[in-house]
Amino acid sequence: MKLERVLIVDPIKGEFTGDIEINNKIISKVTLKGYNDYKYIVMPGFVDVHTHGQKGINVMNASNKDFKIWAENNFAYGVTSFFPSTVSASKEQILNVLMNSKDVGLSIEGIHLEGPFINLEKKGAQNPEYIRNPTIQEIEEIINEQVKLITMAPEIDNFYDVIDYLKEKRVVISLGHSSGGFEHFKRAFQSGVNRITHFSNALTPLHHRNIGGTGSALYLDFYLEMICDGIHLSPEFVDLTYKIKGPDKIILITDSFEGAALEDGYYTLGGLEVTVRDRKAFLADGTIASSTLVFNEGVKNFKSFTNCSLQELAKVSSYNALRNLYIFNKGRIETGYIANLVVLNNNLDLVQTIFEGKRVY
Amino acid sequence: MKLERVLIVDPIKGEFTGDIEINNKIISKVTLKGYNDYKYIVMPGFVDVHTHGQKGINVMNASNKDFKIWAENNFAYGVTSFFPSTVSASKEQILNVLMNSKDVGLSIEGIHLEGPFINLEKKGAQNPEYIRNPTIQEIEEIINEQVKLITMAPEIDNFYDVIDYLKEKRVVISLGHSSGGFEHFKRAFQSGVNRITHFSNALTPLHHRNIGGTGSALYLDFYLEMICDGIHLSPEFVDLTYKIKGPDKIILITDSFEGAALEDGYYTLGGLEVTVRDRKAFLADGTIASSTLVFNEGVKNFKSFTNCSLQELAKVSSYNALRNLYIFNKGRIETGYIANLVVLNNNLDLVQTIFEGKRVY
Numbered sequence: 090m091k092l093e094r095v096l097i098v099d100p101i102k103g104e105f106t107g108d109i110e111i112n113n114k115i116i117s118k119v120t121l122k123g124y125n126d127y128k129y130i131v132m133p134g135f136v137d138v139h140t141h142g143q144k145g146i147n148v149m150n151a152s153n154k155d156f157k158i159w160a161e162n163n164f165a166y167g168v169t170s171f172f173p174s175t176v177s178a179s180k181e182q183i184l185n186v187l188m189n190s191k192d193v194g195l196s197i198e199g200i201h202l203e204g205p206f207i208n209l210e211k212k213g214a215q216n217p218e219y220i221r222n223p224t225i226q227e228i229e230e231i232i233n234e235q236v237k238l239i240t241m242a243p244e245i246d247n248f249y250d251v252i253d254y255l256k257e258k259r260v261v262i263s264l265g266h267s268s269g270g271f272e273h274f275k276r277a278f279q280s281g282v283n284r285i286t287h288f289s290n291a292l293t294p295l296h297h298r299n300i301g302g303t304g305s306a307l308y309l310d311f312y313l314e315m316i317c318d319g320i321h322l323s324p325e326f327v328d329l330t331y332k333i334k335g336p337d338k339i340i341l342i343t344d345s346f347e348g349a350a351l352e353d354g355y356y357t358l359g360g361l362e363v364t365v366r367d368r369k370a371f372l373a374d375g376t377i378a379s380s381t382l383v384f385n386e387g388v389k390n391f392k393s394f395t396n397c398s399l400q401e402l403a404k405v406s407s408y409n410a411l412r413n414l415y416i417f418n419k420g421r422i423e424t425g426y427i428a429n430l431v432v433l434n435n436n437l438d439l440v441q442t443i444f445e446g447k448r449v450y
Numbered sequence: 451m452k453l454e455r456v457l458i459v460d461p462i463k464g465e466f467t468g469d470i471e472i473n474n475k476i477i478s479k480v481t482l483k484g485y486n487d488y489k490y491i492v493m494p495g496f497v498d499v500h501t502h503g504q505k506g507i508n509v510m511n512a513s514n515k516d517f518k519i520w521a522e523n524n525f526a527y528g529v530t531s532f533f534p535s536t537v538s539a540s541k542e543q544i545l546n547v548l549m550n551s552k553d554v555g556l557s558i559e560g561i562h563l564e565g566p567f568i569n570l571e572k573k574g575a576q577n578p579e580y581i582r583n584p585t586i587q588e589i590e591e592i593i594n595e596q597v598k599l600i601t602m603a604p605e606i607d608n609f610y611d612v613i614d615y616l617k618e619k620r621v622v623i624s625l626g627h628s629s630g631g632f633e634h635f636k637r638a639f640q641s642g643v644n645r646i647t648h649f650s651n652a653l654t655p656l657h658h659r660n661i662g663g664t665g666s667a668l669y670l671d672f673y674l675e676m677i678c679d680g681i682h683l684s685p686e687f688v689d690l691t692y693k694i695k696g697p698d699k700i701i702l703i704t705d706s707f708e709g710a711a712l713e714d715g716y717y718t719l720g721g722l723e724v725t726v727r728d729r730k731a732f733l734a735d736g737t738i739a740s741s742t743l744v745f746n747e748g749v750k751n752f753k754s755f756t757n758c759s760l761q762e763l764a765k766v767s768s769y770n771a772l773r774n775l776y777i778f779n780k781g782r783i784e785t786g787y788i789a790n791l792v793v794l795n796n797n798l799d800l801v802q803t804i805f806e807g808k809r810v811y
Contacts, residue, residue: 271686288658295656295664297649297683300690303656308690322658325632329661329669333694 090446092432094124098132098399099422100408111428114445119422129440132403133420134169134429135384136410138238139201139287139314139342141174141358143383147347148173149182149359153189160195162350164442164450166383169429170198170411170419172238174344176359177204177212177219180227187235196429196444198416199237203286206251207266208242213291214378215266216359222246228254236260237414240286243277244269252280261414263314266291267302274305284413287344288313288330290321290377307333312413314342317390318382320369324394331394336401340410341387346370346379389437451807453793455485459493459760460783461769472789475806480783490801493764494781495530495790496745497771499599500562500648500675500703502535502719504744508708509534510543510720514550521556523711525803525811527744530790531559531772531780533599535705537720538565538573538580541588548596557790557805559777560598564647567612568627569603574652575739576627577720583607589615597621598775601647604638605630613641622775624675627652628663635666645774648705649674649691651682651738668694673774675703678751679743681730685755692755697762701771702748707731707740750798 090111097119098104106124109131110117141148146159156173163171175186187200204215206223223241228251232239239255240263241248255262264277265286270293285292285306292302306313313334317327321344331339343349348356348365356363356370363370363378370378388406391397397405411420419427432441442450451472458480459465467485470492471478502509507520517534524532536547544563551561565576567584584602589612593600600616601624602609616623625638626647631654646653646667653663667674674695678688682705692700704710709717709726717724717731724731724739731739749767752758758766772781780788793802803811 271684290658295687297651297664297687299684300686303658304687304690308686308693323632323660325661325669326656326658326665329665332669 090443092131092430094122094127095432096127096130097422098130098403100133100400100403101421102423103400104398109422109430111443111446114427116422116424116426116428119424130399130433130435130437131422132399132431132433133407133422134431134442134444135167135388136407136420137163137168137171137343137384138340138410138414139174139203140171140345141176141379142347143345143349144351145347147357148175148186149178151186151189153191153193156190156193156197157195160193160197161449163196163384164444165439167385167388167431167439167442169196169431169442169444170407170416171196172199172201173197174201174203177207177215178359179219180231183231187233191235198414200235201238201240202231202236203240204266206239206241206245208245208268210268211242211266211291213266214358214361214363214372214376216361219359223248223251225251225254232258232260238263240265242267242269243282244273248277249280252282256281259415264302268293270299270301271305274302274309278305278309278311283310284312286314287316287321287342290316310338312338312340312409314340316344316380316382317341317387317394318380319390321377321380327391327394331397336397336404337409339405340413341384341391341405343382343384343387344380345382349381350383385431385437385439392437451804453492453791455483455488456793457488457491458783459491459764461494461761461764462782463784464761465759470783470791472804472807475788477783477785477787477789480785491760491794491796491798492783493760493792493794494768494783495792495803495805496528496749497768497781498524498529498532498704498745499701499771499775500535500564501532501706502537502740503708504706504710505712506708508718509536509547510539512547512550514552514554517551517554517558518556521554521558522810524557524745525805526800528746528749528792528800528803530557530792530803530805531768531777532557533560533562534558535562535564538568538576539720540580541592544592548594552596559775561596562599562601563592563597564601565627567600567602567606569606569629571629572603572627572652574627575719575722575724575733575737577722580720584609584612586612586615593619593621599624601626603628603630604643605634609638610641613643617642620776625663629654631660631662632666635663635670639666639670639672644671645673647675648677648682648703651677671699673699673701673770675701677705677741677743678702678748678755679741680751682738682741688752688755692758697758697765698770700766701774702745702752702766704743704745704748705741706743710742711744746798746800753798
């Protein structure tokens, strides 16, 4: 396969016009041609490290076939790598998700456990019934090679009892759903944790006498997940964060649930009832619950909120997420990398998705 | 007078060793000498644009002689320009302060009116009895050539009725004691207001769905007053703000009151009772009330919180405040400037203060 006369957007080499050749699953040649015109933009395929479901599929009760369908549906939004994300649940329910999502392949790279080891005070739309402190025993029982990422609150009991085990297993720890202050985030950062879940939702605010989870995320060199649906975070909040952190530490996510890409209506999330109205998902008490965002819309939103460059957009939509999770053979348009690509028009609408060298959308 | 073999710290030209010659009130010559050693650091004299009193003197009932004593006392803290700052009070009380502080000369450059046109919801340690909305009539009656700065909340009624008059009179408007959100701060900024009072005390917090007064101050190109006593703002908050805003937009202030530079005990502020314990001043309900900070301590604190350069320290301790208030003949160590200087040792302890070419401390 050859993509000719395109604007190539690589997160490291930047933006240039040229041709891309693909052989089997691999980018075999990237040629800078200096064309003065192009019709399409080609970027690395999008990566969603935090998503609970989509189009009627709920991660917590999805069958093996559902996971496949989810991955196929996700090509329509440019997603070529994603991490189905559990919510707080019993050990049995979590093990069930791991079993059902095993060996799906396609664009599923692993599982993100969002909870249950979080702070009840910052439960957000997580079911309080299942929130608990970790024990090394339960961690050992749950964690297998599918689990790549776990969201935990740094201030809960036993946090420091389990993080060494998790690091040894190469499970990346992300801080979130936390009531912790600067002292907690600083200690976790100094212990090697470098990531924050859906900044700054479900974190303590920046206060002038304790900069909190929000201030710590800005102050220390954390990677930050961000939901750019225009609902969870105001455009100015996203732009301010981009101005402070720069393009190298932001990771776009959808945090979507089964109601995403469907009509307004009534759905469930981790056993809680969720209403979707005007594309906004919320619990009965008004708490924002997950999102109805699809990935390529979040990418367009980030561009319009920040006016960032396309190179920077490639970083926040794929490269940063992959590097943070030790994935080194994807996320660039360069010889030798896996050919996961999106083809966009100048309005950043998705025109084509290429997964492992094959057109899939 | 000649200062020889010193480290000269100019906010624009930076740090270099050399000699300074003073003739009458003016710096007549600055010579770069490239000495390899020096005993003292010379910086522009400090500027405090926000102070309600000190050493038993309370701005609201100070006599003309008290203002003189205040200015003389302030030399011991390196302050060579300051702006006695009123609190919310009746028109008569404010006019009284203006009358008593008239023609004091020395380092008193003008008056800062902190209130009464602020938001009752964010009164801080201001007396609620006197907080009200501005009218063009009252503004005209109060404002004279002594008033250089006024703190107002942008969301209160009639704000936009009076700001043109204030701008015409060259009274700088500072936003503070405000419940306003991004929409209010943005509109005020677009109307030419470029300054925030004691960031981020008595402002709405940074929230991810409305960045508030705190977020607006960080997001838009405002000057920010900051109280660096280690009590009003945590060291990390100061450092984070410095990292975000840089050294060109921060203005150190004391916000001190009559209990500053005195023992712990019981004092008053704008008719409210204030307790000072362990140098922390607070109202009966625990609200932090003003400060007991003296200026040169705030300067040392800022340096230790941020590890900024001495050149940057000269910006935040004098240059930025002066430029913001249209004072162009002070704040630099350069031929032709007024010779207001502080001489410090390497620990930044004050060794000497020079005011208009004369040693005053």
